[in-house]
Amino acid sequence: MIKIQEPSRSWEIVHMDWVAGLLPGGDRIYNAFLVIVERFSKTPIFLPCHQDDTAMHTALLIWDRVILWTGLFINIISDRYPKFTSAIWKNLHQLFGIKLSFSTAYHPQTDGLAEIMIQTLEDMFNLLPALESAYKTSIHSSTKQTPAILKKGWNPKLPQYSLRKDLL
Template sequence: MDFITQFPLSNSFDSILVVVDRFSKMEIFIPTYGKITALDLAQIFISHLFSKHGLPVSIISDRGSLFFSSFWTQLCQQLKISRDLSTAFHPEMDGKTERVNKILEQYLWIYVSYHQDGWYTWLPLAEFAYNNAEHSSTKQLPFFTIYGRNFSFDSIHISQDSPAGKEIPPDFQPGDKVWLASKNIKTTRPTKKLSERWLGPFEVLKKIGSHAYHLKLPQQWKSVHPVFHVSLLEPVKHSTIPNQHQLPPPPVLVEEQEEWEVAQVLDSKLKRGNLWYLVEWKGFSEDPERTTWEPASNLTNSPDLVKDFHSLYPDKPGPNTSRV
């Protein structure tokens, strides 16, 4: 058992309890709260585990206070469940848990909206996808191990392959395009757990030393140092079809003036008493400059998109918000 915490609120939940069956490698993802009691944990255990899968022989957990509580200890004793408390920073357990957590976070990131508040809806599908993908250690699907048959949804797959040996880092040349890992870059998204894993692409300007590269960053990234270690970079894979390049669309003409087309409104805020919107521009889904804060006066030609945004997020600042 392990908790993934600090998610944006989704259907009142902000955490996920991850339960792993050590025999089949089946995973169970249970939405929950960051601050739950031992009684809450017992109710989750009865509702999601015992009622569907029976009593486990043993439970491995960390040494958190929740699993050390007298209530949880007595419950396990009464049910004759062996409690195996993991050693702090145990490499094997930490590694397995971390891999599962990363796979789950990546799956949710693909499907959640900009505000990341819909992950609760996708959690059951993430569990289904994980349990219907071949596990690297058993070489079969966890679902098949438990039930002796496979689902017919072969298109749902989450790769769990990992490189067997140490990879040789890529050697980039000036002019190459690369993706930049976002883990050290602060963005406007609510949490990094469900945010983009890669930003860019960016142009390589030159190599610095043996393992770092100077990148051409957007002008608004003035506070970000442009030199990055090679471990934070991935090469951009180009289409194998000749002359097939996805170009941003040209600006549209509005009242004889060029205007870029709005794809969607992502957020809103009041700035010095004025209403501003965070806008994603159509055709720039892979461009780091695709989102910009614009005054409401710049969106007069996109009233439907503004209306759609406020329908989804009625609590966000809007035209009728008091300007204090």
């Protein structure tokens, strides 16, 4: 099992993991996303992608959307996902001097940061219907009406929820 060092500043160490197998629907054309969590501040970045993207495409996506903004990482911690173990990926790490550390299977303490973020995202997805309902029944600043009134002519009668933590 790898020993995880603590970073001294943002974007030195990142955790990466994949969420794949999403069903495309509506306007969503992606079926996966890459989760990157910066270890120092716990800042996440979510990169929509396709499950069958190549290792080179993934590396270019990270370069364009993350590294050009954050600078080079010192260490990337990830599982042994095939995109991260390919020859192209290894060559890029050598070229830029980035250490690639693989987490140990069934030891989430080595890559738990990305796993926790994925669980948080799953929880958020489960709340989307309630959030959508709240938005549709809230007065919009430009129309001064709720979207429900403008679409249907009335607001649905919904239960009033308190913000008690035991309901979340």
